[in-house]
Amino acid sequence: xxxxxxxxxxxxxxxxxxxxxxxxxxxxxxxxxxxxxxxxxxxxxxxxxxxxxxxxxxxxxxxxxxxxxxxxxxxxxxxxxxxxxxxxxxxxxxxxxxxxxxxxxxxxxxxxxxxxxxxx
Numbered sequence: 001x002x003x004x005x006x007x008x009x010x011x012x013x014x015x016x017x018x019x020x021x022x023x024x025x026x027x028x029x030x031x032x033x034x035x036x037x038x039x040x041x042x043x044x045x046x047x048x049x050x051x052x053x054x055x056x057x058x059x060x061x062x063x064x065x066x067x068x069x070x071x072x073x074x075x076x077x078x079x080x081x082x083x084x085x086x087x088x089x090x091x092x093x094x095x096x097x098x099x100x101x102x103x104x105x106x107x108x109x110x111x112x113x114x115x116x117x118x119x120x
Contacts, residue, residue: 009080063082
């Protein structure tokens with residue numbers, strides 16, 4: 001069960017590393033592919049906003065990877081639960097405000113990670 005929880009934590013971190021990359025460095029290329037419903041002329045105008053969002057995703061990545069490096073299991077679980085909870089809240093908020101797909105991409109893996117951490 002611990003291996004499964006670490007795998008999901010790593011997966012959630014990898015997803016957010018991808019979000020960081022395209023929001024900070026590829027907003028006008030990959031961002032357009034991921035957000036097809038947004039008019040193309042908005043991408044240059046929102047580049048700084050997307051980069052700021054990407055930075056926040058980087059903090060989530062750092063926290064999730066950090067949780068995998070902590071040797072004390074209780075402390076590692078608490079750190080993982082905190083950062084997975086942040087991702088879950090972001091996924092729920094995104095589902096209500098932008099697209100339900102955000103919950104499935106962000107929220108559901110985080111929820112699965114939370115359950116696995118609690119159960120192991």
